[in-house]
Amino acid sequence: MSERNTQIRMKRHPAGMVTQDDFELVQSDLPALADGEALVRVKYLSLDPYMRPMMDPVRSYVEPLKPGQLMPGGTVGEVVDSRLDALPKGALVASMLGWQTHGVVNATNARLVDPELGAVSTALGVLGMTGVTAHYGLLELGKPEPGQTVVVTAASGAVGSVVGQIAKLKGCRVVGIAGGPQKCRYVVEELGFDACVDYQAPDFAQQLAAATPDYVDVLFENVGGPVLDAVLQRIADHARIVLCGNISQYNATEPYGLKGMRQLLMHRVTVHAFVIADHRDYWPAAQAELSKWLREGKLKYREDVSEGLPNAPQAFIRMLSGGNFGKQLVKVS
Amino acid sequence: MSERNTQIRMKRHPAGMVTQDDFELVQSDLPALADGEALVRVKYLSLDPYMRPMMDPVRSYVEPLKPGQLMPGGTVGEVVDSRLDALPKGALVASMLGWQTHGVVNATNARLVDPELGAVSTALGVLGMTGVTAHYGLLELGKPEPGQTVVVTAASGAVGSVVGQIAKLKGCRVVGIAGGPQKCRYVVEELGFDACVDYQAPDFAQQLAAATPDYVDVLFENVGGPVLDAVLQRIADHARIVLCGNISQYNATEPYGLKGMRQLLMHRVTVHAFVIADHRDYWPAAQAELSKWLREGKLKYREDVSEGLPNAPQAFIRMLSGGNFGKQLVKVS
Incomplete structure (x- = not known):
């Protein structure tokens, strides 16, 4: 493959209002796969408010990000190379690959997305x-x-x-x-x-x-x-x-x-x-009910899609001041 | 009986810090008893922080006090006249008679206090x-x-x-x-x-x-x-x-x-x-356990007793600024 991986990392801790200068875009070779792993090309990245407090260097529910670390986030994408039978090439998977175009998953940190349940992006929103x-x-x-x-x-x-x-x-x-x-x-x-x-x-x-x-x-x-x-x-x-x-x-x-x-x-x-x-056990039953309601037309949703990973910081900043209208996504590929 | 009743009423809503001028002392004849009632001479009045928000004219968990109303409060006292077999003359009862020297109780709003369980004042504190x-x-x-x-x-x-x-x-x-x-x-x-x-x-x-x-x-x-x-x-x-x-x-x-x-x-x-x-059903079992711990010497308590009903406002004001040391009581008789 001639593709490369693009990542957006936190360059520094924001001082109050987050700015584009708090991020940096970094390119690298695609990671090599070990047995039991699959390479995913990200289609959509989810932008969510919880990411902002993670950028502050204070005690929180997760380790705070350090300068130079990849911005975290939920993603949905397509398996483009696989050494894992459960996630064959072409499969759609939801995982937490963060703000990057490609990433490696395994059997424990990714779940298959059934495209019959709704548009693939719903795996990050109403069904995610x-x-x-x-x-x-x-x-x-x-x-x-x-x-x-x-x-x-x-x-x-x-x-x-x-x-x-x-x-x-x-x-x-x-x-x-x-x-x-x-x-x-x-x-x-x-x-x-x-x-x-x-x-x-x-x-x-x-x-x-x-x-x-x-x-x-x-x-x-x-x-x-x-x-x-x-x-x-x-x-x-x-x-x-x-x-x-x-x-x-x-x-x-x-x-x-x-x-x-x-x-x-x-x-x-x-x-x-x-x-x-904190409530991983709760997901399957809730997702089943949500997808039932979605199929029955009882749940509506709206998405606000920003085009291209390099625009993620701008979309994130806009979302934090209420400028988005609906679930904020970045179309990565 | 030649005794009269003394009450302390809220004269006006306090403006911020409560002052002695927000109260008034009023004397009246003792109330007459109907069948099923008993007259109590108060021994101790309990002063508690919850009384302060009741003095403000805002939506709360109880009707706010109106100017001229008797200050509320828990009391323990002795039955001095009775037309109620369950509460004979001489019985010790805990009830909510408020800031007054005497009051009328019935079978539903008073409970007998067992002096074997501890000093009578504990019915307003550690056992109350x-x-x-x-x-x-x-x-x-x-x-x-x-x-x-x-x-x-x-x-x-x-x-x-x-x-x-x-x-x-x-x-x-x-x-x-x-x-x-x-x-x-x-x-x-x-x-x-x-x-x-x-x-x-x-x-x-x-x-x-x-x-x-x-x-x-x-x-x-x-x-x-x-x-x-x-x-x-x-x-x-x-x-x-x-x-x-x-x-x-x-x-x-x-x-x-x-x-x-x-x-x-x-x-x-x-x-x-x-x-x-809100949790009246909880009282009996809790009181039983608290009195067991008290008898076993596992619970200590300290009281701060102010002498005489007319001193209640001053003791209340002092308590609200942390001047008391232990459960604040007024010895009424």
């Missing part, structure tokens, strides 16, 4: 990490009951859009929070939420109060910061907050000071923070 | 609301395992002192946080905690880090504010935070902005806020 995150967080931690009010932040995003649609399937009143009228329209008209409130509106708090007359039983929280404080003012007794993301704070040099802690106590709220990587 | 709060919060929500690190704020207080002693009985490493060297010495030398850190010390954060080398698996939180932020920097993966009180913030006009929300997500923490009044 973000879909399973939504399923687990809402149903196992939020435990919404029919008729209860579920609020979802980043409602048009990869996780939030699935959360809200599942909550509707479970008979809840679902209120989204999103940035701007276009996303809000999509959330209500396409995804079927009962309401969506624009957090950029000057009367956001009043709109949120009007949309939650019976207060908020489940908050699925992806954003943090002042949006979280606003929802805390509407929290119901015995509410559950599912803490899945904190995207408003990932680039902050000074963290937002959350003022509504009193509300947690006054309303006997439970807060469940989680990352789906 | 604060003891059951500690037992439920630590064991049902915190779920500490032997060898894990439990941190307790307001460690010398009515709830914190019981939490830490139970955690020691369960084989945990227990670190208290308290205000000043005298309280810290008591927590370690008398209550048997492994360590106690003075939050007033200039190097508090460093001392806390040194006392929690394996991070914090369970935080039993009574204080909030910057102390909570400091512990969040030491939180362990999959930690449980039991949110029982927020005393540092009850008098605040501007709530403290909590900066450590990111820690909850990074370490997949669960936060359980609760009030023990």
